[in-house]
Amino acid sequence: MNKIYLDNAATTPLSEEVIDAMVSVLKNNYGNPSSTHSLGQAAKILIENVRRQVADYLHVSPAEIIFTSCGTESNNMIIKSCVNHLGVERIISSPMEHKCVAETVLDMKKRKGVEVAYLRPDQKGDFDLTQFEALLKSSDKKTLVTLMHANNEIGNLLDIKEVARICKENNALFHSDTVQSMAHMDLDFSDIQVDFASCSAHKFHGPKGSGFAFIRKGSGLKGIITGGPQERSLRAGTENVCGIVGLGKALELYLNNMNEYASHIKEIKQYTIDQLTKKINGVKFNGRSAEKDAGLYTVLSVLLPFKDPMIGLKLDMKGIAISQGSACSSGASKPSMVMMMILDEEEMAKTTPLRVSFSHLTTKQEIDSLVGAVAEIAATLQIENANVLHR
Ligand code: PLP
Secondary structure, eight states: OOOEEOBTTTOOOOOHHHHHHHHHHHHHOOSOTTOOSHHHHHHHHHHHHHHHHHHHHHTSOGGGEEEESOHHHHHHHHHHHHHHHHOOOEEEEOTTSOHHHHHHHHHHHHHHOOEEEEOOOOTTSOOOHHHHHHHHHTOOSOEEEEOOSBOTTTOOBOOHHHHHHHHHHTTOEEEEOOTTTTTTSOOOTTTSOOSEEEEEGGGGTSOTTOEEEEEOTTSOOOOSSOSSOGGGGTSOSOOOHHHHHHHHHHHHHHHHHHHHHHHHHHHHHHHHHHHHHHHSTTOEEOTTTTSTTTSOTTEEEEEESSOOTTHHHHHHHTTEEOBSSOTTTTTOSSOOHHHHHHSOHHHHHHOEEEEEEOOTTOOHHHHHHHHHHHHHHHHHHHHHHHHHHHO
């Protein structure tokens, strides 16, 4: 059975061109980029070309890009070094963050005694920036603000330009987890005064195990992996040349086709909203994900009007790979923190969240299969519930 893949916020399939570029590096560019001979230097040039390419995309200097193994490592490095090396005593974050940020913030609270304050979202998943500014001003402690750009479960976008402005005005450092938005939209960090950001190649058809951290020049941030002087001594260890080249190729392909990809995905997303609304009575959509041009275009967070914790498994058995929320939490028995924040008790008890996340490869036929499968599951549940009532 051909799988239907609707879990692109968890990861994306590799593009053929990315595979070809990586295989070529594996075969031909085995030199260690730290070696001074020509084979080593050829590998070094490949890395530096990608660094320049990433820097051009973000309108920053190549020296501000540090290659890492993933988004999780980038976020860990930034938050931990802010506390360990930059004197941060307070962190302002939110309950909507990805686990790799949330757990790292908690770790800094437990092990380093950092004060942590959380901004609460409203029912749409948005933050009140006036409240945020008041919270920022409420203490003289050196503060790091860590708030994600695009939420991985409901797709809400934060106004990072305005948050960065407020942070600058109040002398706070600003880190944004940009893993879901990187490559999917234009980001100009010469205009958006964020201090630190993160990227993961596998979210835009690049390889797993390859990402980078953006670290603004002069910030004084240090690495958490010590050893050799690679990556300006900020990330020791022989570079993943093949992974970095894969990231570069994936970024090039995405940026060259961004308008075409985005318009295809937006059309498919609207089709999904229309079909679900037509076929599933009482369906709702979470956060800003169903609003035109409001949330991240790749994510649609659906709220199904029935309770079925097994829905992911049932859809998988029908050949559809899809998540209810974040891939990192989907094996957990606890409900997602994001859903707990935006849904009331009754909704939590009577509904089922489903995250449809698209790519440029998603087709209307695949959406028809999804909607048909969900309608079938809903009808079966109705019959089962009626049988229980008649027993
Ligand atoms: N941040 C967000 C918002 C994510 O969605 C993810 C991946 O799911 C990560 C961070 C972690 O990235 P990685 O899988 O590269 O560690």
